[in-house]
Amino acid sequence: MKYIFVTGGVVSSLGKGLAAASLGTLLEHRGLKVILQKFDPYLNIDPGTMNPFEHGEVYVLDDGAETDLDLGHYERFTSTNLSRLNNLTSGRVYESVLAKERRGAYLGHTVQVIPHVTNEIKDRIRQVAREMRPDVIITEIGGTVGDIEGLPFLEAIRQFGQEVGRDNALFIHVTLVPYIKAAGELKTKPTQQSIAKLREIGIFPGVIICRAERPVEQDVRDKIALFCNVAPENVIECADVKHTIYEVPLKLHEEKLDDLACNLLKIEAPQPDLSRWRKFVQHIISPSRHVRVAVVGKYIELQDAYKSIYEAIIHAGAAHDARVEVVRIDAEEIEKAGAAAHLTGLQGILVPGGFGDRGTEGKIKACQYARENKIPYFGICLGMQIAVIEFARNVVGWTDANSTEFNKNTAHPVISLLEEQKHVTQKGGSMRLGTWVTDLVPGTKAFDLYHSATITERHRHRYEFNSEFKEELEGAGLVISGSSPDGLLAEMVELNDHPFFVACQFHPEFLSKPNHPHPIFYGFVKAAMNQQVV
Template structure:
């Protein structure tokens, strides 16, 4: 087993997740079995209870873990399915150690950070790598060097150099090199201090990656090498790029892959990165262009919807088209006139996931506008529920129809709490999570998109379309295009997808298909939505001639 540890310095959010993912893609391009692990030093057990504005998107794995958004980057770049074991948090580690102590597994020892906490961390890393049959595991340590929270994890990865052979361990440090335009200077002092702090805890980096707005020139890289005890040929630049999928190419072109091969004793291999080259070409020079509206309430924090944005990008690659996103704050849609003003010039409307009542009425108006004006509509999770509420109110005439999440006393609870959620106590990890089967009815648009009857998609929700209203909705013209087979003895009970047969594209999914979308394997509903938006644009252009 080969281990590559990625740390960061100076400031957070430098891009360790993208660096880790890109390094994994470079190694995958050489044919190696690679997995990636994200260490989050926060005391939360998982990311499920965090605010999107504070932490960004909660990424859900196939086995139902609510994880850091970097796990999504790993899956997309490596084209593999990860699990709850790939996200290690302080909360998980300490909870496990305390439970072991309570069970007497430490045989009356005094339980300490060293060795008990550090051993727990090392065991989790090794066990995950072995269970996933990886040849190389890339471990990203969240936060920055010098954080109190990170110290036990840094100590654990330091110990690896004494537990493993030299050619099985590699330390890669990402740090900030600010560029001052006024003086046209790159400042290396923050990097020098960052590496000094890392060496202070016993870790000498083998490779440095310098994060800057521009490509760091060779003379600056040599200066950094001199002051950090790293060879000049092992200092790389990570400039700001137009598209994230450029990073494997940028790093490989500088020779990072060759340095990793040399350090880990790997056979020199010419990597196959042709997919990334073609993807980047399509992203930079697409043949077509389309604009879709994203109606949500976290529009000032795009990371809250990161996987959906990536799903758009994947569909754009597949269609050779640029997907422009118009952010629409749902709270600003106060009536149909405002909906027409904000949505009148777009080629598609997406209503995304969310919790809470804020912005709900605006989302309902957006769904109504898209339905009545035949604008392609895509609803994800809450977006499906919004479409059902709108249809019940304005087509079936069920005045006051709503979800019991927003109005517990609604006369028509077309969306209601799932029965298995009635006895749930607490918030963390208690929703319907992870992969669930979805049986798609033939002769539906959804079936044409997936091309098969049974598929699995990831979920994260507590509410569902109320079974008591399903038949009424169907009789009123709404197509239930997919259901969960055999949910708790209810037979074909849970509505997984809806659509409108007399609409160019009107689909809602209870699942989150964006979580399984990859640049090389676009999610079918995303492919269909962007395809429909492109077709609407083409028809509009034809009619204007």
């Protein structure tokens, strides 16, 4: 078994996750079974309680783990389904170590960072190797080399690399090579300092990936190689791509990253067949059609807050050979100026998930605009709850209808807290999480999209359709097209007299992949393309 560790230097947000995912893509296309994992130095147990403005989206796995958004890249770029084993934080490490100390597992020894914390980190690598049995494990270390909180992880992978041997462990360092305009040249000193930090603790990168605004010419690569003790051919470039992140594997293949990894780890594997990936990328870069859709949310300013949704839209657009232009609209702006001011001329409206009442009335107005003007509507999680509230208010006539999340005193709580959530006091990891089964009703739009009577999707929510109002809402025309197997929970709703009005309680964006777009996103984009612009 081979191990690849990806670290980052100089600054954060360099794209370590994309580099790791892209390498995973290339190795998988060479016939290898690849598993990726992310080690995050922050002290949160997981990102489930973190503000999307600070951390981006929380990516949910089949087993209910709330993880870093980079695991979304890992799953989209490869064929693997990951689990809670594949994301580890400092908080989780220390929680485990302290629990063992309380149980007396250390037999009275003084508990220290070395060896107890580092052993805990190494044990996670071994557990993934033992339970998932890949050919290659790629581990991304979050943060930046030099951060104090990341030191235990770096020490752990140093030890691990020494234990498995040089031929079985490869360290790849992603670093910034900044262009200084006044000097008119790329500067290598930050990279030299970053590598020096790694070498101080005994980590010697075998490959250096240079992130730069300008092409990294050979003389710059030679200089980095000389000062960082690597072969010149092992210094490669990863410039910003022009159109889509899905170009990154192709660019890194041109730079021979997968060849380098295979050679350094003594892996014999054929060259990858990237023809389908190239075709997918080509549909993104040069589509024959164009469509404009709105995403109406409360975290719109931050691209990463709805990362998986944007990627799922791209996947569906490529499948239709169409560029989907996403118009990001702050729900609070709709509250101020009205829906028509922001949504006129758009061919589809998507309302994503979220928590809290900020922007809720704007989302309701957006949903009403889509319903009344026959514009394709797609609601996800809170977006489904919004659809139910809007229908109850403006079709049934319950003007005070609401969710108890936003108004505990409403006389028509069409959305309410799940029964099992009513006594929850700990916020982290306590929602309805992970994969659940949904039964679809034949003859509905949902059934037609999936071509199946039973589906499994990933969930992350506390509030739910209130079945007390089911009979009256259905009588007014709301179609419950998907339910839990016991029939107690409504999982999908839709409208019949509408070109496309579909909403789901789960998060379908987490199961979309480049050449396998999610059925609902596929149907939504198709409906938007058929929508006449008014």
